[in-house]
Amino acid sequence: MQSRSPTGRAGRAGRPRSAAADTAILAATRAALVELGWSKLTLGDVAARAGVAKTTLYRRWPGKNELVVDAVAELFDELELPDRGSLAADIEGVVRQFAAILERPEARSGLMAVVAEATRDDALRARIRALIVDRQKRLVREGRARAQRRGELPAERDARQAARVVDLIFDMVAGAVVHRTLVSAEAADEDWARGFTRVLLCGLFDTGAPGDR
């Protein structure tokens, strides 16, 4: 887990960058996202909230996009995958955690906005992948390995196939929760998580009654 803040290069001569300023700026960014949202958030305002000069902010981040990515990425690091005994329970748990993060206004407006910007900015897209997407894929990999240990899921043929499946599951889980929460704009509550998990594990063809409802 390397530091991803702009204050990374040590060993140089001269006055080192204030690490406290980093955390203050990122916290101020999240606070501004809550109060103002993405479009009305200005770097001058963030600097004022953080108690630093605007120029200091520009020395560390190229612009608004990168700053918000860093600020939002920290939110998703809270995700965990406690062992609940079954694959279904594990999935429901992580879905609920993910949904809880997306309830927070600083995540809602920030995440979608930077993804939108990333459609025209390769460097920004790489930053999102590195700090958010790839970091959280660990959850899928761990849950899958756990299920295979339990005998719930078969092992893959080869590593490439395994990576493909992990990517697919990640897109399905994250995509569905994000779409439900932000586009359909309805809560991904326990009922929804249960229905989603059922379809993900058993498929639409499954007409079973157990755990029905």
Next chain:
Amino acid sequence: MQSRSPTGRAGRAGRPRSAAADTAILAATRAALVELGWSKLTLGDVAARAGVAKTTLYRRWPGKNELVVDAVAELFDELELPDRGSLAADIEGVVRQFAAILERPEARSGLMAVVAEATRDDALRARIRALIVDRQKRLVREGRARAQRRGELPAERDARQAARVVDLIFDMVAGAVVHRTLVSAEAADEDWARGFTRVLLCGLFDTGAPGDR
């Protein structure tokens, strides 16, 4: 299918609004999205491209958000659901169509941006639901009815349960394709659509060989 353009109120006295200006403005908006993307798109630029005055544009749309929603919504009306004989084939087909639209830059940057803005703007969220989400849910409903006619899927108990399932499927399909295309930033090609459809229909527990890769 009612007109959703700002030029809707007929029967009034005085000079009617130019319908040609509406289409010119929406086309200019999409063109500007392609060249500039969301963040650098300005209403002055759109007005110039469309050959209308900036004030005319402001008389018809409240702002950038609403304009882009209307411009992007027209893209998704192209979606169709030709009968391919089986539920799996139908899903793969609509996934590929949806992915094809999301390949276009005017859809990529525009869609995510307005969704981001909608997280803090109830009216905008309602506009997106009316013009994009609810309009395209017809695809899920039709595909589901078709599959039930074929005997591939059982009928629901009641209407409320049916609506819930439609919502869930819509979030899963649209969410997964959007996430794959815009967040993971990889193509939702035929291979991916096949794997996705298989999981959606049969679930992760299914270890079957038939049609395997």
Next chain:
DNA sequence: CAGCTTTCGCTACGAGACGTAGCGTAATAC
């Protein structure tokens, strides 16, 4: 046809955010 109503294009404007430059000062490494 005359008259009324509404839209249109144009110009201009104050407000606000952007991103940068320059300066003197503060804090650390060597």
Next chain:
DNA sequence: GTATTACGCTACGTCTCGTAGCGAAAGCTG
């Protein structure tokens, strides 16, 4: 102690925003 870098502050030109005001154009209405 000295070199080096970060910091806070101020100021600036540039751009976009959204609105106001005007005269002219284009239809409905009787």
